[in-house]
């Protein structure tokens with residue numbers, strides 16, 4: 001780890017997320033086993049692996065959309081417990097973007113972006129509106145601010161969802177297959193937005209099978225299978241020299257599909 | 259048939275019949291407001307962390323939905339005084355209508371809440387909103403929108419059920435009409451006029467629900 005921080009000068013040494021020996025069970029089914037992961041401030045992680053390998057579960061544990069049963073998760077130095085005050089303070093620092101966008105259908109784009117800053121951070125209306133405009137502009141969708149989600153294309157909705165998360169000024173962004181539900185012609189606009197975020201130094205964990213994106217922005221690619229981290233490496237090494245059989249097979253499948 | 263129509267007594271009684279209509283509308287509005295409050299509150303409590311509270315809501319819904327309204331209104335009218343609370347017929351009728359409509363509203367609104375995609379709730383939680391905020395700000399409106407037609411027809415039913423309140427002599431159209439009929443013996447004319455008035459009240463109510471739909475629930479969906 002120290003070796004890579006020398007080669008990647010944009011990375012601070014401050015640890016933003018750490019997971020140690022994390023285990024997650026759904027009833028009798030073990031969805032995560034012995035997860036150890038440390039993400040430094042500004043680091044971009046791409047998480048990939050076959051369907052059902054636990055990628056969503058892993059990132060959903062970080063903002064406690066799923067509870068974990070063993071091990072420890074620290075976010076920004078705070079230990080993530082089951083206490084709702086702790087959970088809420090961590091959720092205010094961690095933005096999440098979902099595969100299905102999950103915009104609120106009864107609120108305009110602008111209202112979608114203002115709701116949580118006002119209700120969760122206690123911002124005033126004017127300040128929340130200024131913040132919303134800033135981030136809507138940043139994802140280049142400000143001109144749609146008064147529309148409702150159903151009036152936007154999938155790509156536009158996902159960019160709004162990114163802006164909505166950014167309006168909380170999070171220190172970490174989690175992406176769960178943000179382009180998987182999109183028509184192919186809309187994937188690029190969302191990826192470009194994410195690349196822009198990465199260039200601005202956002203700490204990101206992205207579950208995605210967009211390997212071009214991984215090559216371009218990831219500091220590390222992590223491969224999961226059956227609830228475990230199987231392999232992690234910088235993208236160049238990950239793609240050209242995967243060490244594990246399952247990684248090789250997975251990469252082969254991905255390349256055939258794309 | 260040798261019956262000659264004579265609307266004279268009805269026309270003479272028109273002011274009190276119209277006042278009866280206002281009484282009916284008052285009972286209906288009071289009952290609906292209470293039913294909405296019980297409905298939304300019941301939906302929240304039905305998912306309470308405390309098991310006894312969940313059971314209480316469940317028992318309430320089952321009891322109300324499986325007993326006649328007439329019995330309920332008598333029970334409240336005669337049971338409340340035993341508990342030291344003596345209420346006039348009209349407030350009693352509103353409480354009975356609200357309780358009865360509320361039990362149905364719990365089940366209807368619950369259906370709407372369950373129709374909301376889990377992802378909506380997760381998005382709200384991930385933004386740092388508390389569970390109660392997520393319910394109030396994110397779930398409630400789309401849930402009400404989804405079931406509003408069912409809720410509206412339940413409320414039309416509630417409005418027509420106000421006539422049962424004549425059994426405890428609450429002031430409303432049916433009790434006024436019965437009095438007019440018993441004084442004039444013009445049964446056909448009186449009940450015919452009442453039928454027309456009830457139709458108009460129902461129609462007005464549906465207009466209001468239509469306006470609420472346009473005003474509050476007309477955001478576009480896919």
Ligand SMILES: Nc1ncnc2c1ncn2[C@@H]1O[C@H](COP(=O)(O)OP(=O)(O)O)[C@@H](O)[C@H]1O
Pocket residue numbers: 026029031049050051052053054055056057058
């Ligand atoms: N709520 C749940 N209840 C039970 N099992 C679940 C639940 N969510 C996910 N799982 C299981 O956990 C495993 C990992 O799921 P997930 O994290 O969604 O995988 P991925 O995102 O990599 O496709 C899968 O086997 C899935 O069936």
Ligand SMILES: [Mg+2]
Pocket residue numbers: 055056057176177
């Ligand atoms: Mg997944």
